[in-house]
Amino acid sequence: MIEKGRISNIQAAMLAITSLTIIGHLILLTVVIHQSRQDGWIAAIAGTILGLVGIISLVKLSQSFPGLTLIEILFKHFSWIGKIIGVLYLIYFYIMVILGTRLFVEAYKLIMDETPMWAFVTVILLLTSFIVYLGLETMGRLNQIMLPILVIIAIAVVFMTMGEKKDYTNLLPIMGDGFMPVTIGSLSVMGWFGEFVILGMILPYVQRPKKLVKTGVGVAVVTLIFFLGPITGPIALFGADEAAKMAFPTFSEVRYIEAGEVINRFDVIAVLFWTIGLMIRIALFYYGLSLGLAQALKLNTYQPLVIPLAWLIGIGAILFAKNYAELNEFLFESYVPINILMGAILPLALFIWGYKKRKKG
Amino acid sequence: MSKSFTGKKKNGEMTSETSSAPISSSLEKNVSILKEIFESCDDIIFQPTQIDNKSVCFVYLSEMVNNQVLYEIDRGLSHYSTDANRGFTSHIRQQFPLGTVNELSELQSVVRKILSGHTILIVDELDHIFSFHSTNSTGREVTEPTTESTVKGPKEGFVEDIHTNLRLIRRKLQTPSLKVEHLTLGQQTNTQVSIVYIKGVADDGIVNEVHQRLSRIDIDGVLDSHYIESMIKDSPKSPFPTIYSTERPDRVCGGLLDGKVGIITDGSPFALTAPSMFVEFLHSGEDYYDSSLASTIIRWVRFVGLFVTLILPSFYVGVTMFHQDLLQTPLLIQIAANREALPYPVLIEGLFMLLTFEFIREAGLRMPKVFGGGVVTILGLVLIGQSAVQAGIIGPLMAIVISVTALTSFILPNYEFHQVIRFCGIPLLLLTGFFGFMGTIVGLMFGLTHLVSLRSFGVPYFSPVSPARKEGWKDVFIRAPWWAMDTRTPGIGVENIDRAGKGNRARPPKASKEDQDEKK
Numbered sequence: 036m037i038e039k040g041r042i043s044n045i046q047a048a049m050l051a052i053t054s055l056t057i058i059g060h061l062i063l064l065t066v067v068i069h070q071s072r073q074d075g076w077i078a079a080i081a082g083t084i085l086g087l088v089g090i091i092s093l094v095k096l097s098q099s100f101p102g103l104t105l106i107e108i109l110f111k112h113f114s115w116i117g118k119i120i121g122v123l124y125l126i127y128f129y130i131m132v133i134l135g136t137r138l139f140v141e142a143y144k145l146i147m148d149e150t151p152m153w154a155f156v157t158v159i160l161l162l163t164s165f166i167v168y169l170g171l172e173t174m175g176r177l178n179q180i181m182l183p184i185l186v187i188i189a190i191a192v193v194f195m196t197m198g199e200k201k202d203y204t205n206l207l208p209i210m211g212d213g214f215m216p217v218t219i220g221s222l223s224v225m226g227w228f229g230e231f232v233i234l235g236m237i238l239p240y241v242q243r244p245k246k247l248v249k250t251g252v253g254v255a256v257v258t259l260i261f262f263l264g265p266i267t268g269p270i271a272l273f274g275a276d277e278a279a280k281m282a283f284p285t286f287s288e289v290r291y292i293e294a295g296e297v298i299n300r301f302d303v304i305a306v307l308f309w310t311i312g313l314m315i316r317i318a319l320f321y322y323g324l325s326l327g328l329a330q331a332l333k334l335n336t337y338q339p340l341v342i343p344l345a346w347l348i349g350i351g352a353i354l355f356a357k358n359y360a361e362l363n364e365f366l367f368e369s370y371v372p373i374n375i376l377m378g379a380i381l382p383l384a385l386f387i388w389g390y391k392k393r394k395k396g
Numbered sequence: 397m398s399k400s401f402t403g404k405k406k407n408g409e410m411t412s413e414t415s416s417a418p419i420s421s422s423l424e425k426n427v428s429i430l431k432e433i434f435e436s437c438d439d440i441i442f443q444p445t446q447i448d449n450k451s452v453c454f455v456y457l458s459e460m461v462n463n464q465v466l467y468e469i470d471r472g473l474s475h476y477s478t479d480a481n482r483g484f485t486s487h488i489r490q491q492f493p494l495g496t497v498n499e500l501s502e503l504q505s506v507v508r509k510i511l512s513g514h515t516i517l518i519v520d521e522l523d524h525i526f527s528f529h530s531t532n533s534t535g536r537e538v539t540e541p542t543t544e545s546t547v548k549g550p551k552e553g554f555v556e557d558i559h560t561n562l563r564l565i566r567r568k569l570q571t572p573s574l575k576v577e578h579l580t581l582g583q584q585t586n587t588q589v590s591i592v593y594i595k596g597v598a599d600d601g602i603v604n605e606v607h608q609r610l611s612r613i614d615i616d617g618v619l620d621s622h623y624i625e626s627m628i629k630d631s632p633k634s635p636f637p638t639i640y641s642t643e644r645p646d647r648v649c650g651g652l653l654d655g656k657v658g659i660i661t662d663g664s665p666f667a668l669t670a671p672s673m674f675v676e677f678l679h680s681g682e683d684y685y686d687s688s689l690a691s692t693i694i695r696w697v698r699f700v701g702l703f704v705t706l707i708l709p710s711f712y713v714g715v716t717m718f719h720q721d722l723l724q725t726p727l728l729i730q731i732a733a734n735r736e737a738l739p740y741p742v743l744i745e746g747l748f749m750l751l752t753f754e755f756i757r758e759a760g761l762r763m764p765k766v767f768g769g770g771v772v773t774i775l776g777l778v779l780i781g782q783s784a785v786q787a788g789i790i791g792p793l794m795a796i797v798i799s800v801t802a803l804t805s806f807i808l809p810n811y812e813f814h815q816v817i818r819f820c821g822i823p824l825l826l827l828t829g830f831f832g833f834m835g836t837i838v839g840l841m842f843g844l845t846h847l848v849s850l851r852s853f854g855v856p857y858f859s860p861v862s863p864a865r866k867e868g869w870k871d872v873f874i875r876a877p878w879w880a881m882d883t884r885t886p887g888i889g890v891e892n893i894d895r896a897g898k899g900n901r902a903r904p905p906k907a908s909k910e911d912q913d914e915k916k
Contacts, residue, residue: 043863143834147718150831158831162838162845169849172856176848177841179862303722303833310837 037329037337038240040172044250047241049182050175051234051254054319055227056261057312060285061138062366063227064265068284069367071220072275073206075266078217082224083259089379090231090251092386097238098247099389105235106327112389120381121331127377128233128324129351134370135317136160136352141359142283142309156352159317160345166318167325168341171240174322178315185311186261188304193264203271226371228255229378236323282359321348419501423520427453430518433507440510447473450484453518456530460513465530469515484519488526496529508586533557538564541643541665543811549685553643558588558662564645565592565660569652573597579610581624585617585663589624592648592658597889599655602853606657606670621661621668628670630851635819637812638852640672647681655889657853671852671888673859675872678702680809683875691875701807704800705817709746710828710836712797716742718832734791743829745790749798750822752780757802859887867893 042050071078093105100108109121140155166174210217231254238247269284278284286305325344329337356362420426427442434440443454456466472491476484488497498514500506501524510516513531538560541553554561562576577591589610593603609628618624621641629638642648643665648658651669659668678698683691715722716731723731735742756776780799784790801821808814820843827835850857860868865886870876879901883893 045864046862147832147834154831155834158834158838162841165842166845169845173845173849176856176858176862177845179864180844180848180858181841303719306833307837310834311841314838314841 037326037335038171040170040175041240041242042171042175042237044241044243044246046175046179047234047237048250048254048257050178050237050315050319051231052257052261053178053182053185053312054233054316055230055254055258057308057316058135058138058230059227059258059262060265060312061142061283061309062370063223064262064269064284065279065282065363066223066367066371067220067266068270068275069279070223071216072212072279073208073270074210074212074217075220075270076206076263077209078220079224079259079262079266081217081221083228083255085221085225086228086231086379087252087255089225089229089382090255091248092379092383093232093235094238094247094251096382096386096389097235098244099386099393101244102239104237104239104326104330105232106330108235108389109385110331112392113385117385120385121327124232124377124381125324125327125331127373128320128327129348130373131230131233132317132320132324132348133351133355134365135313135320136348137355137362139309139313139317140352141362142286142313144359145283145286146306152353153349156349159314160349162314163318163321164341164345166314167322168338171237171322174315174318181311181315185308188307189261189264192304193268203267205270205274206267222375223371225379226374228258229374229376232378232382233320233323235382236326237319282363419503419506419523419525421521421523423451423453423518426518426525427455429503430455430506430510434510448476451520455510455516455518457510457513460511460532461515461530462532465528466515469517469528469530473517484522485524492528498527498529499524500527501525508580511586533559535560536665544642544644544647544681544809546680546682546685549682550644550646552645554645554660554665554667556663556665558590558660561645561660561665561667562590562592565649565652565658568645568649569594574652577607581610581613581615582618583614583616585619587618588662589618590660592652592660593656594652597653597655597884598657599889602671602855602888603657605853606659610659618661619663621659621664621666624659624661625668630853634846634850635816636674636847636850636857637677637810637816638672638850638857639668639670640676640810641666641668641812642681642810643667644681650681650684653895654884671855673852673855673885673888674847674850674857675861677810677813678808679871679875688875688877692873695873695875698807698809701804702817705805705808706821706824706840707836708797708801708804709750709821710824710839712794713742713746713825714828714833714836717829731793734793737788738791739789741829742791742794743825745794746798746825746829747822749780749790749794750801750825752776752784753798753802756780855887860885 067075067078096108097103097105100112103111105124106121109117109124111117113120136156136159139159140152143150143155144152166177231251234251238244241247241250265285265288269278269281269288272278272288273281273284281287321341321344325337325340328340328344334340356365427444431442437457439458441454441456441458445452445454454466454469469492473488475491476487485499498509500509506516506525506527509527514527515530517526517528519526535557536555538552538555540551544553552564554564566574566576571594573595575591575593575595579589579591581587581589591603591606591610606628610624613624613627615623615627625637625639625641626632631638640647640651645667648660648667648669652658656669656671659670661668678695680694680698683695686694716735720728720732738745740748753776756773756779760773760776780790780795785792785795805814805818808817824836824839827839829835831838848856848858848862856863859865861872867883867886870880871885879896882896882898882900884895886893
């Protein structure tokens with residue numbers, strides 16, 4: 036077995052929560068607000084329930100092949116079709132890593148537009164390579180320390196933005212535009228939860244695999260709770276029309292805070308969230324990619340792959356899109372379908388297939 | 397057989413042939429072997445004499461033995477006569493107090509005993525040699541520890557002599573479960589090293605691991621416990637200490653009660669305890685002797701101090717170079733006005749000031765006491781606080797920032813840890829100079845990633861925070877009152893972590909029967 040470390044169920048759940056939450060706040064929020072306007076929060080709840088399909092089928096799939104990662108399961112138990120799907124998953128992980136890296140760059144471009152792109156790419160890839168190189172345990176522990184800190188700060192931000200500037204009547208009328216916007220929005224949220232599939236690379240290494248269903252549902256619920264604040268906040272603050280036009284609505288919201296006479300702008304908090312959240316997210320997918328590739332190539336260790344992959348990710352992140360508009364197009368058009376396919380449909384199909392196979396055997 | 401660390405084989409060195417050689421029963425032969433080994437050692441005394449027609453010879457190092465003891469040995473032996481119808485050996489056994497005499501039958505141990513200050517008695521026609529405990533123990537008195545002073549709590553500190561140190565520990569932990577295992581390390585120094593632990597509390601695996609790592613050490617000399625520390629720590633390349641070194645016996649005993657293993661080195665007043673967690677380096681021994689509330693607050697002051705030490709210079713550089721809009725306008729104008737006339741970028745200023753602080757600190761430490769340390773401090777103060785600012789090289793705000801940083805770094809209770817954290821500020825400062833706050837956070841994350849990946853004798857460095865063991869949290873984020881400290885720090889010692897009964901909290905006596913009747 037390549038990975039010798041073990042993490043607790045809570046650490047695994049926390050990794051998923053951080054990874055999902057940061058991408059939710061950075062990009063999915065824009066998508067959902069754009070699609071569902073003031074009904075975004077309904078879409079979020081409905082989408083979470085839909086998302087549970089992918090989460091639970093992945094967990095069940097993992098539980099029926101104990102000790103094997105998603106890639107190993109695909110390469111060992113599902114003949115040549117499995118191998119093709121395995122390669123698809125590796126490509127999917129790769130796309131998700133470069134997406135995270137690119138988002139890191141784009142987010143920082145907002146505040147530091149003079150610094151060249153490669154500088155940001157280098158910094159974040161050096162950091163995440165270091166984390167991936169040190170392995171799963173390190174990543175789990177790092178996240179276990181940082182996530183509570185981020186949550187505490189986030190709650191503080193929520194309280195600070197609670198002033199009279201917010202107008203929650205902006206959220207009315209409920210379902211004012213009919214069911215369609217909510218349905219589309221909830222599909223986006225479902226796609227977002229499809230990213231949980233990366234945990235297929237980690238679930239075999241948790242300490243108590245039997246309780247994973249609980250862990251998975253816990254992840255969905257907690258992530259949803261973390262998502263409800265940001266999806267209502269910008270709408271309450273700016274109104275649905277304004278919020279839908281913003282690239283990073285949470286960032287705009289955070290920029291709005293003034294804590295009395297002490298500190299004027301809270302960019303730093305946004306910087307903190309992006310850096311740490313994206314760091315964990317990139318590291319998680321990067322780890323999944325390295326481990327999966329090593330297992331697909333039947334290597335004894337994944338560490339030699341880390342540095343070459345860093346090059347590929349760096350180049351990919353720079354070539355991924357010409358500018359933010361192109362990236363946005365990807366997020367709006369392709370992100371959700373890809374994730375629904377990889378995160379919900381394929382795990383469900385694989386689970387059913389595996390179940391039938393075992394019944395026969 | 398381990399490699400020897402001397403250029404060529406000299407007489408003074410115990411070669412494999414001589415060291416394991418048994419002692420011959422001829423006095424002359426024994427003496428000649430010893431004389432050969434101790435050739436050109438003018439401080440060794442061979443004193444042949446007769447005790448009731450038996451020819452014997454005393455051998456000792458004149459500087460190492462206590463003359464009073466020599467006199468007593470002489471007196472004790474003078475009573476011997478062959479008429480008494482008993483052997484020489486049994487006479488000695490009766491005549492001298494228990495534990496002061498050993499019978500040796502190997503040359504290697506004889507040489508070692510001589511070197512450690514024992515007096516050797518070689519008797520003709522006997523196949524063993526007597527060694528009398530006569531070490532002249534002139535060392536420092538037990539005084540208050542200089543590096544870890546406290547207001548409350550025990551005031552004694554370790555000294556250089558290992559026997560005194562072991563006594564200090566034994567006196568606090570009066571139980572047969574306290575195990576002390578001796579080792580000798582260093583081919584030239586033959587330093588005594590003792591492993592102490594409480595059986596049934598310390599994890600056997602960790603004790604074995606300590607044993608193994610210590611016995612693997614192959615070095616010419618061990619002059620301080622740090623030699624050992626750097627050779628047995630888990631991650632040799634990490635700057636962070638994963639073994640706690642302390643001058644306080646109470647701290648060692650507290651560690652032992654938590655299931656740790658102590659390592660005491662002869663000649664060093666610093667004992668080591670392992671495994672050690674990161675949070676321990678932010679705990680002072682005094683935390684446990686003060687009230688729970690006060691200790692908790694002081695702990696948080698230290699946490700804040702740690703962060704200030706790490707990021708205050710970076711924060712200032714980041715604010716002035718990248719994130720000016722973070723500050724409120726009046727303060728921003730102040731800073732801008734201050735910085736207007738300054739020639740150098742704020743990053744250079746910061747590095748210059750940090751360097752100056754290191755100069756002052758080092759000069760103050762190394763300057764001969766005759767000049768007085770105060771001179772340096774005053775010089776430094778004038779240099780930093782006044783001249784540099786007035787000359788327009790350094791902004792006054794930067795002077796404040798560096799002074800505060802210098803001050804807070806001394807909040808950290810452990811010296812080794814303080815050193816590391818102080819230097820961590822410099823890379824953070826550089827990163828911030830290049831990338832703004834992103835650099836600071838990335839730098840901190842690099843550090844944290846490194847920290848959480850560390851282990852100390854198999855125990856994760858960041859436990860019990862991560863991996864989370866919430867039984868341990870009452871001694872991390874707070875210092876729970878003693879009645880609530882009913883478990884040991886988890887993960888260090890044995891699985892069963894109960895340390896105290898549950899009923900230690902004093903409660904008011906229950907209402908008497910009459911009161912209850914009245915209520916009815």
